[in-house]
Amino acid sequence: MPAGEKRQGTLASMLRIYPYAKTAMPRLYLGMAAALVAAVVALVIPQVLRALVDGPLQDGDSSQIWWPVVAVLGLGSLEALMIWVRRAFVLQPATGIESRMRNALYTRLQDLPVSFHDRWASGQLLSRMLSDINLVRRWLQFGLILLVVNSLTIVVGLVFLLSISWVLGLVFLVCSIPLWIFSYLFENQYAAVARRSQDQAGDLATAVEESVHGIRVLKAFGRGSYALKGFATQAEQLRGTELAKARAIANIWFWLLLVPDVTFAISLLAGVWLAAAGQLSVGQLVAFFATATVLRWPVESIGFLLSMTFDARSATDRYFEIMEAPNTIVDPEHPKQITQPEGRLVFHDVHFRYADAAGDTADLLDGVTLAIEPGETMAVVGVTGSGKSSLTALTTRLYDVTGGSITLDGVDVRDLLRSDLRQRIAMAFEDATLFSASVRDNVLLGKPDSTDEELSEALDIAQADFVFQLPNGIDTLIGEEGLSLSGGQRQRLALARAVAARPQVLVLDDPLSALDVDTEALVEAALRRVLASTTALVVAHRPSTVMLADRVALLEHGKITAVGRHSELLATNEHYRFVISSLDDEDEELRA
Numbered sequence: 001m002p003a004g005e006k007r008q009g010t011l012a013s014m015l016r017i018y019p020y021a022k023t024a025m026p027r028l029y030l031g032m033a034a035a036l037v038a039a040v041v042a043l044v045i046p047q048v049l050r051a052l053v054d055g056p057l058q059d060g061d062s063s064q065i066w067w068p069v070v071a072v073l074g075l076g077s078l079e080a081l082m083i084w085v086r087r088a089f090v091l092q093p094a095t096g097i098e099s100r101m102r103n104a105l106y107t108r109l110q111d112l113p114v115s116f117h118d119r120w121a122s123g124q125l126l127s128r129m130l131s132d133i134n135l136v137r138r139w140l141q142f143g144l145i146l147l148v149v150n151s152l153t154i155v156v157g158l159v160f161l162l163s164i165s166w167v168l169g170l171v172f173l174v175c176s177i178p179l180w181i182f183s184y185l186f187e188n189q190y191a192a193v194a195r196r197s198q199d200q201a202g203d204l205a206t207a208v209e210e211s212v213h214g215i216r217v218l219k220a221f222g223r224g225s226y227a228l229k230g231f232a233t234q235a236e237q238l239r240g241t242e243l244a245k246a247r248a249i250a251n252i253w254f255w256l257l258l259v260p261d262v263t264f265a266i267s268l269l270a271g272v273w274l275a276a277a278g279q280l281s282v283g284q285l286v287a288f289f290a291t292a293t294v295l296r297w298p299v300e301s302i303g304f305l306l307s308m309t310f311d312a313r314s315a316t317d318r319y320f321e322i323m324e325a326p327n328t329i330v331d332p333e334h335p336k337q338i339t340q341p342e343g344r345l346v347f348h349d350v351h352f353r354y355a356d357a358a359g360d361t362a363d364l365l366d367g368v369t370l371a372i373e374p375g376e377t378m379a380v381v382g383v384t385g386s387g388k389s390s391l392t393a394l395t396t397r398l399y400d401v402t403g404g405s406i407t408l409d410g411v412d413v414r415d416l417l418r419s420d421l422r423q424r425i426a427m428a429f430e431d432a433t434l435f436s437a438s439v440r441d442n443v444l445l446g447k448p449d450s451t452d453e454e455l456s457e458a459l460d461i462a463q464a465d466f467v468f469q470l471p472n473g474i475d476t477l478i479g480e481e482g483l484s485l486s487g488g489q490r491q492r493l494a495l496a497r498a499v500a501a502r503p504q505v506l507v508l509d510d511p512l513s514a515l516d517v518d519t520e521a522l523v524e525a526a527l528r529r530v531l532a533s534t535t536a537l538v539v540a541h542r543p544s545t546v547m548l549a550d551r552v553a554l555l556e557h558g559k560i561t562a563v564g565r566h567s568e569l570l571a572t573n574e575h576y577r578f579v580i581s582s583l584d585d586e587d588e589e590l591r592a
């Protein structure tokens with residue numbers, strides 16, 4: 001997907017989370033402070049040892065041994081307490097940030113135009129919604145805090161080391177330089193694989209989604225094993241990337257373990273030599289190595305904390321690719337109101353092309369001019385692929401026109417609030433999409449506050465009385481995407497949904513295609529009552545649907561080439577006769 005954007009630093013990238021984290025910051029800071037106190041306490045313990053070795057032990061004064069013991073006990077308990085406090089502080093804010101980010105992404109996905117969803121695979125959205133945000137949460141809760149605290153611990157520890165013996169401290173510092181170099185190289189190597197692995201996980205999710213979605217087709221064509229092969233290849237690719245990731249981590253681990261060991265050995269050599277020369281007390285030597293031991297864990301942890309950070313960084317990038325995707329279909333800055341709602345829908349020289357259409361082709365809609373008067377029913381016919389569905393999608397701004405304009409009661413649809421526009425114009429699509437919810441919720445999607453009478457009226461018009469025979473009537477839960485219903489049943493519910501919204505303009509994209517002829521006739525008779533008072537734009541694939549209309553518009557080569565009564569056009573227009581006869585043929589086949 002769109003990965004070609006400029007690369008920014010990890011810090012700048014992660015800072016974009018701040019708005020979601022703002023309210024949680026105090027607790028995160030407190031958690032960090034607790035972790036820091038724990039780290040400093042751990043570093044103080046060697047100083048007690050030093051005092052013990054150079055004091056009571058050196059002097060052989062066993063009566064003075066109790067206080068270092070009590071101090072170590074106290075400090076150790078304090079360290080444990082602080083680690084507990086850190087966890088307690090950090091858990092809640094991190095989950096809060098996670099849910100805020102997830103809600104924001106969901107809202108954004110709802111807001112982004114259909115053209116965005118055309119381009120983006122569902123699995124990519126799904127993986128960003130679930131696993132990427134989860135990675136960010138784990139990082140906030142654990143990675144970020146430990147990365148900051150452990151880095152600070154290393155710095156404070158180095159100061160302690162230098163204060164114990166600046167020569168030894170310097171030896172230690174110089175010997176650890178390779179670590180910083182390896183860590184830097186690691187970022188370059190790891191960040192790219194981390195990103196690739198998350199993208200591939202998204203592709204894999206798409207493959208699963210698609211094959212589950214199309215399970216009927218795959219089964220019917222016996223192509224299950226074919227789908228499996230494609231899936232296995234993708235899964236294998238992801239595995240390869242995960243292995244590359246693991247190799248990178250193994251590499252950095254190797255250095256993170258080896259370098260401190262070598263440093264330790266060199267420092268030991270230098271320390272013993274300094275002690276022999278009388279420049280270092282035994283207590284200092286003990287304190288130095290006890291401190292160096294305390295620093296081991298922070299140093300070793302840097303490897304996986306860095307990998308966690310880069311994972312979270314590419315997860316954040318992927319998250320913001322959606323959050324920052326340009327939304328081209330937004331509410332106007334100064335929305336207009338329709339003062340006298342009548343329902344006059346007019347296309348003024350409308351041009352439209354899909355964003356991914358080849359540059360040299362003509363516009364799909366190449367100057368459509370059409371006026372639908374209040375209360376009128378206009379049918380649109382045209383050969384398949386002529387752009388009828390695209391034309392209907394423009395009315396509610398599922399896409400925006402690329403030229404010309406569409407007005408509702410004289411106001412450009414782009415000057416209305418989208419919610420206002422979509423309340424005034426209701427659509428029913430050819431492929432009726434239902435949600436896993438009750439029949440009632442599905443039908444009243446556009447107007448949830450409708451009364452039961454309005455609901456049954458809509459169901460009646462759409463001839464969807466079958467719902468009363470369902471186990472729980474209109475409260476029956478429909479399975480995912482309504483797949484538990486037949487195609488015709490789904491279509492009738494989608495039609496009822498559009499009718500129940502009581503819009504001024506009803507846009508029906510071939511709403512009756514899956515109905516048998518008798519049911520269609522009943523729906524048409526009922527629709528005629530609704531359509532008498534409502535403006536309607538109806539895409540027709542059957543002559544009987546055309547009969548519903550007051551006038552018919554013929555869409556040909558991106559233009560409306562004829563408008564008139566069915567009988568007039570039939571008598572005068574050859575292309576119209578051709579289109580209608582092809583529709584007729586399909587009907588004949590259906591009836592046969």
Ligand SMILES: Nc1ncnc2c1ncn2[C@@H]1O[C@H](COP(=O)(O)OP(=O)(O)OP(=O)(O)O)[C@@H](O)[C@H]1O
Nearest residue numbers: 118354356364382383384385386387388389390391
């Ligand atoms: N989301 C999309 N992105 C890109 N191109 C599209 C998209 N939807 C449709 N098209 C293209 O636009 C053209 C017109 O499609 P449209 O669905 O509007 O035709 P139609 O007249 O409704 O056809 P049918 O009678 O088969 O329903 C087709 O060539 C199709 O390939």
Ligand SMILES: [Mg+2]
Nearest residue numbers: 388389390430
């Ligand atoms: Mg269509």
